[in-house]
Amino acid sequence: MAVLGNDSQKHPSTLLPTAAAGFFLYFVAALLLMHVLQPDYTVVDHMISDYAVGRFGWVMTTAFSALSLGCLALAIGLFLHGPASWLGRIGAALLIVAFAGLIVTALFPTDLETAPSTRTGDIHTLSFQVNVVSVFLSTIFLGLSYGGSPRWRPYRTPALVFAGLLAAAFVAQFLTLHRGAPYGITNRLFVAVLMAWLISNSLWLKAVMTRPSV
Numbered sequence: 001m002a003v004l005g006n007d008s009q010k011h012p013s014t015l016l017p018t019a020a021a022g023f024f025l026y027f028v029a030a031l032l033l034m035h036v037l038q039p040d041y042t043v044v045d046h047m048i049s050d051y052a053v054g055r056f057g058w059v060m061t062t063a064f065s066a067l068s069l070g071c072l073a074l075a076i077g078l079f080l081h082g083p084a085s086w087l088g089r090i091g092a093a094l095l096i097v098a099f100a101g102l103i104v105t106a107l108f109p110t111d112l113e114t115a116p117s118t119r120t121g122d123i124h125t126l127s128f129q130v131n132v133v134s135v136f137l138s139t140i141f142l143g144l145s146y147g148g149s150p151r152w153r154p155y156r157t158p159a160l161v162f163a164g165l166l167a168a169a170f171v172a173q174f175l176t177l178h179r180g181a182p183y184g185i186t187n188r189l190f191v192a193v194l195m196a197w198l199i200s201n202s203l204w205l206k207a208v209m210t211r212p213s214v
Helices: 012-037 048-052 058-083 087-109 119-146 151-175 185-209
Strands: none
Touching: 012 048, 012 058, 012 185, 048 058, 048 185, 058 087, 058 185, 087 119, 119 151, 119 185, 151 185
């Protein structure tokens, strides 16, 4: 017998996908705004982390904080309503790692390429590496886990497509991490695919939570 789940929709956990999507959209809006506030940071040779340095750096700091909270909200939602397999659990846990890493990213601004290296900048670079790897692996684990759950199976193919796109963007970013390369463009490409994946997962989570169960 179908259970419409009206009572479950009143549970606080139903707010998680909405909160996650809201945090992710704020990050996107703030990042776009930074391109207007800091036009001297050209997209070719400046990564998005550079926006945290300068007069309007606080805007980028709030953006990283929002991205961190979005990952946390999505992770909790997936733990509660995502696939119960070990693949799904690892995928959600990796988002918790990204949450912690992004907090560090927000607290420790990067060093500009033309500036001397500092311990703060080194910590930021390390957190960047942790964030990229953890989120990339999360896309793979979650995409594979969706196939084993009847409620999540419709999202397996698009999730794996996103994983493939993120892998390509990851490689492009890695290959351009040297002076003279368009690393700013590949960085934005990676972030664009990442945000599309995170927002999509938030929407899928909301759909799964509100869909009548049998």
